[in-house]
Amino acid sequence: MKVTVMGAGWVGIVSAAAFARFGHEVVCTDIRDERIVALNSGDLPFFEPGLFELVAEGLASGRLQFSLGTDETIREADVVMCAVGTPPTANGSADLSAVFECARQFGRASVKKSVFVIKSTVPAGTAQRCKEIIEEEQRLRQTNLSFSVASNPEFLAEGNAVRDALTPERVVVGCDSERYFNFFEELYAPLIAQNIPVVFMSVASSELTKYAANAFLATKLSFINEIANYAEIVGADPREVVKGIGLDSRIGPKFLRPGVGYGGSCFPKDVRALIASGNEAGYRFRILPEVDRVNTFQRVRYYEKLSGALGGVKGRRIVIWGLSYKPETDDIRESPALYFIDRLQQEGADIVAYDPRVKESIHSVFPALALAPSAEESLKGADALVLLTEWEEFSKLTVAEIRAKMLGSVIVDGRGVWKEIQNGLIT
């Protein structure tokens, strides 16, 4: 199959490389010339385990190409997949202008029966608006080509995206016209052969499935954070509680690690976008605003553990371990570290940070932030250590080893890494 993926961002590149592995002829496009040049020579704009190898394999086989998003890249494609960004607007709703621009280009350029597939995260009703845009473009060209607009959300988690793309737990396809199901059966044939479920549903259901999945996981996290906060007061151990409930298969053991709260470009944005699209549709979500509030509160709570243990942070040397919002990525968007550093700077702390992957990019937010060359180096003269991302190299060190290298003894464990640390704090 000929597949064009519009948008050479994280989702677009991972998806395009996976489709090339599935045996399709893939062009991944972008409007940024320098990004295309870099990608064609194998340079990735971010770190994602296994992706460099998968892209290199696609480029070497000739099945994967990167190109500027010209009309030619759309003309002959069977499937045109839109994977452009949907950043938040001021009221939290998703900015869909790039998605609509892709639909317009598809309407202008396609010359054969094909499907326009929305992979970007978009609220229910977006595919319908894209359909109208494409019809309008076809009217202007005085053509009446057969096409369908489908939704095929991604469930890729950063740090695990290659595995999630090559062996997903499920593929969701929203397609209102059965005449186009065969496009997806061919697109995902290698997955269907492995008995991975490809679930067909209406377009609106598929669009909502994406938000529902992320909002549910975010709810699970805020729920367990509240249980952990309460456990601390009544003398229960949240880790034991998590074990106790996680063995119930209806609950499951995953996404129950309490701590400093979730970050990243997905959960915070998608929870707020779902609230906003509910409001627009006349439905006021009651749980989701609390999910968001609990999550924001977690970082404040952990900050106050630190500040309380030190009797104020002014002039104290504080070490931050972990700048990315989770391990195995160099992404700092909505990372709890940003809140900590900002507040520590405002309150006059002397900060040094270390992250195995995040280096200069943090200086675009905090130009003067001191970075240590290694975790151990960072501890010299430290009054306190705050762990905000559970990179494996941190958990290899014991609390005793860490404290032996520090000046003080306060450790805030924002991710529940060390067994010896109860409720995220040891003084």
Ligand code: UGA
């Ligand atoms: C999330 C979803 O997991 C993906 O399925 C989805 O495709 C993606 O969003 C997206 O919409 O693109 P991601 O944000 O990359 O993926 O990472 P997660 O592994 O879900 O972690 C999100 C946050 O939750 C991180 O800050 C992590 O530290 C936190 N978390 C996770 C916890 O605090 N506790 C846990 O037990 C698990």
